[in-house]
Amino acid sequence: MTRPLFNFDAEFRLGIDAIDQEHVKLVDMLNQVHAFISEAKRDVARQYFIETLTVYVDEHFANEEEFLARIAYPQLDEHKKVHAQFKKTMRDLQPLIQSSDEAAFRQAVNDTFTWIVTHIGKTDKKYAEFYLA
Numbered sequence: 363m364t365r366p367l368f369n370f371d372a373e374f375r376l377g378i379d380a381i382d383q384e385h386v387k388l389v390d391m392l393n394q395v396h397a398f399i400s401e402a403k404r405d406v407a408r409q410y411f412i413e414t415l416t417v418y419v420d421e422h423f424a425n426e427e428e429f430l431a432r433i434a435y436p437q438l439d440e441h442k443k444v445h446a447q448f449k450k451t452m453r454d455l456q457p458l459i460q461s462s463d464e465a466a467f468r469q470a471v472n473d474t475f476t477w478i479v480t481h482i483g484k485t486d487k488k489y490a491e492f493y494l495a
């Protein structure tokens with residue numbers, strides 16, 4: 363059994379149930395990619411990254427933006443731009459994910475991990491503070 367990279371409760375819970383559930387799912391998916399890599403299931407990891415994680419990132423961003431519009435979050439436009447930029451980055455990473463270059467693949471996966479956890483812990487946290495204030 364591989365130890366998960368992140369402890370969700372300690373670092374990322376925002377206190378908004380519907381959103382927290384989606385973030386838990388995202389972090390679970392990141393841990394799953396990490397587990398596949400650790401088990402040397404590289405092709406499964408690549409496929410899961412592209413067909414499951416990337417797709418769910420898009421879905422989560424759409425749901426989150428809908429929530430932010432509903433609560434009239436003042437920085438919605440800025441937040442949407444950040445999401446759009448990352449979606450583009452994830453699409454741009456796909457050739458690296460699919461390439462046989464192991465180091466490039468790992469780097470792309472690590473960059474994605476870092477971006478997502480930083481986004482939840484810093485940028486998403488700002489709207490939680492607004493909403494819960």
Ligand SMILES: [Fe+2]
Nearest residue numbers: 385426482486
């Ligand atoms: Fe989020």
Ligand SMILES: [Fe+2]
Nearest residue numbers: 426445481486
């Ligand atoms: Fe976000």
